[in-house]
Amino acid sequence: MTSALVGVRRHLLSIADLKRDELIELLALADSFAEVVDRPIPKVPTLRGRTVATLFFEASTRTRLSFETAAKRLSADTMSFSVSGSSMAKGESLRDTVETLDAMGIDVMVVRHHSAGAPHQVARWVRAAVVNAGDGQHEHPTQALLDCFTLREVLAERAGGRPPEDLCGLKVAIVGDVRHSRVARSDVLALSALGAEVHLVAPATLMPCSLEGWPIVGAGAELDALVGEMDAIYLLRLQLERMSAGLLPSLREYATRFGLSTERAMRMKEGAVVLHPGPMNRGVEIDAAVASSERARVTRQVRNGVAVRMAVLFHLLEPAGGAPAPLEGLADRAER
Amino acid sequence: MATTERRRARADGRVFRPRAVVMDGADVRRALVRIAHEVIERNHGTEGLVVVGLHAGGVPPARHLVGLLSEIAGHEVPFGTLDAALYRDDVTLRPVLPQAATHLDHDLTGKVVVLVDDVLFTGRTVRAALDALADFGRARAVQLAVMVDRGHRELPIRPDFVGKNLPTRLDELVEVSEQGVAIGDLVTP
CATH class of the missing domain: 3.40.50.1370 (Aspartate/ornithine carbamoyltransferase)
Known part of the structure; x- marks a missing residue:
């Protein structure tokens, strides 16, 4: 079985982009993380040194906290952005805002916006992986x-x-x-x-x-x-x-x-x-x-939300490309 | 070593071609019986022991070993499985898929953990497993049992119980199953 997921997706913008195999694999991946969430110390070092930013241009309690919990359970650093108290209140545009954040070296941007398609637009502007956390009446x-x-x-x-x-x-x-x-x-x-x-x-x-x-x-x-x-x-x-x-x-x-x-x-x-x-x-x-x-x-x-979002973050930050460099012996060597 | 990792590492389409069978099924069983006795000898019984199989390759031999230990001791020896994929130092270098969930229902504080894997190679999986174990409590000691030690260590890790020492070339591959141990190469079919 070669993974349906590896190296295919850099963003998670809509379910419509995902094939059945990919959905199945993401859910199977979430099984592993559900177990982590149940541990006495529910944290693994997998995404150490990576940064996940939540950019919410619309109110939310559970989605935002769920993403932040998921990132922390994977040892990623988290940042959160909200419109009030930011330069957007001074009239900075969406594009300038996300490009500024991107320049800080963020790995994943979790975006919620009241306009459908906003996360797709952001994905075109930034180097970071983008996760749609709800866009208008479009998708979640x-x-x-x-x-x-x-x-x-x-x-x-x-x-x-x-x-x-x-x-x-x-x-x-x-x-x-x-x-x-x-x-x-x-x-x-x-x-x-x-x-x-x-x-x-x-x-x-x-x-x-x-x-x-x-x-x-x-x-x-x-x-x-x-x-x-x-x-x-x-x-x-x-x-x-x-x-x-x-x-x-x-x-x-x-x-x-x-x-x-x-x-x-x-x-x-x-x-x-x-x-x-x-x-x-x-x-x-x-x-x-x-x-x-x-x-x-x-x-x-709500509990499963954390495991599933861990799977999504892990998947997006997993290295692309499927197999490691097919250098003789190295592929095998990398396994142990 | 997780079988699926192995499969994913071979997304280039290469397959394992065994060159020589170095242990047959009976040899593997004998080695496990010997290891079971060594474990009991070293720990003066099975008191406080927990056997942990490392996903995926270490789980079948660990299950076998815990059966033997329970039989010798006359009572059930605790057993668990561990997937160390999320603790590896190369998560960012190559695709790693945590496949099977960890099942470790015991608080390991004060216990002696016998960690079981099929093949000991660079030692990186064991390092990751030691980190993972620490999250389940502070074990009094961790001992390592492997079916095959093939050398080429990259970290200061050594096994306590070994089924067979098998000198290998770096580019060879070792496969362990209930049916035996084979050494071979990855080839393009």
């Missing part, structure tokens, strides 16, 4: 990876053994504001590439205008019809600003039709789980009791 690839990793764990639990390679046969419903959600976009791509059946559930106003090209099995506005069949229900955060945009008649109506109530959760399959990318609006898309129940894997997702 590491969230999708950690969701797949969590679902893989669910399959392993069910079968009792090592996690399977992919998610074949798993039925997942993604419920909520699909139209504005970068999480939904990345998740649909990753889940379906790994063989899961994806259903979308949303009010018509929050469903994308066109679903052409979306690799899904079904889309509709009926949660009740699907609840009993799904292996996992993925609830998206209802962005409350959508209310003011007139896309929803009322919060209560949304909660009644699309929220995962205790009653709906009772009708879920044995062993089926509930995922949520956080932060949760308890009582809107998810009932408080359901969020704290056995089915909810929300804290597991």
Whole structure:
């Protein structure tokens, strides 16, 4: 087996760029790091001397902390940048900002931006590897990876053994504001590439205008019809600003039709789980009791996020090129 | 040495061609029985011992060894596996893929660790493994058991228990399995 990953990617910008093999290999890599996270001393010296900078042009708690934790667990140095308190407040452009940081010799830039495509643009300007940590309504690839990793764990639990390679046969419903959600976009791509059946559930106003090209099995506005069949229900955060945009008649109506109530959760399959990318609006898309129940894997997702991001950072900083120089004897020598 | 590392190092398409079989399956088993007795002799029993196999090549002989030790001692000797890939000093020089997760459920503080690998060569894997072990507690002692010592050390590391000393050329390759030990070369098929 030659690795599908080696030397192929320098950036992680969208799930759409990844092939199935690469997804599988990243998840397998994350298995190794999940073990590191569970150790009494959860730190390895692998990326000593490398620098990871988080550049967040939009608010975040978990993603930023998760990336910083992942970098620290690998012994990389971390830097964080936020707009307030920076020269951007004085009007410095995005390009000048990232080029300045790049000149400091940063190895990985983790970028979150309110505009779709911003990380792609940054990747063109800098020498560092760029990771998209959420760009506008486009993608949030590491969230999708950690969701797949969590679902893989669910399959392993069910079968009792090592996690399977992919998610074949798993039925997942993604419920909520699909139209504005970068999480939904990345998740649909990753889940379906790994063989899961994806259903979308949303009010018509929050469903994308066109679903052409979306690799899904079904889309509709009926949660009740699907609840009993799904292996996992993925609830998206209802962005409350959508209310003011007139896309929803009322919060209560949304909660009644699309929220995962205790009653709906009772009708879920044995062993089926509930995922949520956080932060949760308890009582809107998810009932408080359901969020704290056995089915909810929300804290597991957060824990897995660190392992998956360690895998991503490791992969991006791994030397490119596959085989070492094919000098006679040297390849073998390097092994011990 | 991890098998997958070996495979990745051969992404150039070269394959291992054995030239000579230096130990057969029976020789390997005999050597392990001898090592088991040496371990017990050195440590005056199996009290406080933990056997740790180094991924991937060291895991099968370590498993075998721990079976023999348990049989001789009459009780289960603790066993674990360790992947030192993340501790290597050449992570940045070549592709390293941590393959198998480490399984080491024991606090090693105060224990005597018998580290097992298939082939001892430059000593760099063992160095990485020693660093990795330190993260699991302060062992009272670490002893090294290898199936084959092929020489060419680059670090001041020596084995405590050796299946066979095998003089090799730098460009040769040694493969260890339950079926025996073969020496050969990497060739382009």
